[in-house]
Amino acid sequence: MEEQLRELGLEFTKEVREDFVNFRADPLAVVYPRSEEDVIKLVNFAREKKIPIVPWGAGTSLTGAVACKGCILVDMRYMSSILEINEVDWYARVQPGVNLGKLNEELSKRGFFFPPDPASFFLCTVGGAVANSSGGMRGVRYGTFREWVLALRVVLSSGEVIRVGEPLRKNRAGYDLVHLFVGSEGTLGIITEVWLRIIPTPRQRLVALVGYVSSLDSVAGIIIDMRRSGILPEIAEYVDDEVIRALNEHLNAGLRKSGGGILLLRVDEPDSERMREILRRWGVEAEVLNDEEWERMYSLRSQSALALKASAESMYVEDIVVPVSRLVEAVRRLRDLERKYNVRMPVIAHIGDGNLHPNILLERSEDADKIFDEVARLAVELGGSVSGEHGIGIQKAKVMGEQITSHSGKRVLEIMNGIKRLIDPESIMNPGKYVELAYEINRSEERRSSS
The missing domain is CATH 3.40.462.10 (FAD-linked oxidases, C-terminal domain)
Incomplete structure (x- = not known):
């Protein structure tokens, strides 16, 4: 595989990584794309070889969303350009490897502001925060990333590039696919460009x-x-x-x-x-x-x-x-x-x-797992959610399935899993996690209870 990656002109290393809470990624290779074209080449290669592919931002994940073994880990650090700051239409167009803290530094020079502020803002990347729909301390007033993403470019498992959304505050054309990808934890595609809504720096005291x-x-x-x-x-x-x-x-x-x-x-x-x-x-x-x-x-x-x-x-x-x-x-x-x-x-x-x-x-x-699940179930029982901003990964898939089936019904979980199968039919995009894992756990428990 190493020779094939070289032939494709892709930079790579071989290393083991851990996220913030020590979930382990033991990939076949860590690849460093520098352009959308590099991502397309890599995705096509992974699909042909049926190798799982997992995007990596800054490793601040807390739920095992980037854990894998025998995958290709896609480190987006070199796709880190701020492509445009539009001071009339009020958006910033950036690559996924842009550090969130540095983005706000650049915006502040022009009198603008991007409100979501995960506690890891000085470490995390825009792409990782979008994929996780991260929140932060200003969430009580401004919400999470979900409220601030206008449009995305995404490389699908087919190697196709799609753009979803518009860099507009109002847009009612078609289904809301932007928010399908926001918070999808890399299970539907790899984000290569993001349009973020920005606002003038607040002037109120x-x-x-x-x-x-x-x-x-x-x-x-x-x-x-x-x-x-x-x-x-x-x-x-x-x-x-x-x-x-x-x-x-x-x-x-x-x-x-x-x-x-x-x-x-x-x-x-x-x-x-x-x-x-x-x-x-x-x-x-x-x-x-x-x-x-x-x-x-x-x-x-x-x-x-x-x-x-x-x-x-x-x-x-x-x-x-x-x-x-x-x-x-x-x-x-x-x-x-x-x-x-x-x-x-x-x-x-x-x-x-x-x-x-x-x-x-x-x-x-x-x-640990028993206590962790009991805390999550407490939230579900009180009409809440198992996650507000950290996401699901592998750690919370079971309790997420319980939340969805108890609050919304089993059909909703089936629809979510159908979306995964439609967009990623080979299941190479960060497989075995999130919705896919929640659905499989739910099916296994149903089979056990009926046997």
Whole structure:
């Protein structure tokens, strides 16, 4: 195979990689395309040889979405050009290997802004974030990548290139194929170009607040009161005391503990006094942060998972969403699971939109999958989702299937699997994961129950 890749003019290495939570990719080769033409050549080669092909952005995946053995891993790092920033039609056209943090640096020079900000924004690539429909701290106001992708160029498993969507804010022509590929985790094709919606840098004055709270229960109550009051924050984030300890230990954060952690808020100036009054009702006297203090707290929050991982022998990063109205119940049930399994489960959360990241810390991994699935099922039972932004990969396929069949019905899972078969009939695009795996698990369980 190496000789054939050379004949195709493709750069490659042979190496084993791991994602952020140590899911392993052991490929036949890691290939580095530099153009869409390179991707087409590689896909045609993989299809002819029936070799699975898995795109790789920056390796910040958390669910095994890039895990594979005997695949071709497609590292998109060299397709990293910002092709166009349109200041009239308000879009940025970029290649998938563009670093998200650098994109916003370039946009800010022109007075523009791309809101989605995954915690790994300083590491992750646009292509990976689109394929995963990543979220972030500003998601409570601006949503996830799904709301900000206008159009895509994608190489299909047939080697054909399609463009879906239009670089327009309004477009009602045909089925919405853009959002079929956004969040598809590389299972339908390889993204080679992205049109992202951008907006002018917001000019309204924002007030940053930090509150040291007594418990996660009280945080849930504060957020529910905030929503009832009609306050839409730009950011509403939470980290508990154990995360604070990790930040202090590994990043010299110098944060104080309060017994319940930190609530970090950024609201429009006219809402700031009402927000402080809500906090006071819950016994929290919030501190107002200046710009420098805010940037530091924002950076620490972004690095919370890294700090926590550095302090843990084994860490399983959960990602669930519950209706905000059921946050209190979700929090109590998480604490029940901690006691049931006698594990530590420190919480990092985009608390403002009900997106919780309980981090399961274990010395031994034998109960990991069981605990992980119970946390996900908790969300499903409360009318939520098994993932808000981290995706599914191999880790959550089973519980995703349970969510879809219980909330929407088995037919919906069948339709999703039919889409995979239609677009990737040879099943070479990141196979054995996501919808495909969820469907197979569901079928296997049906056969077992009927036998």
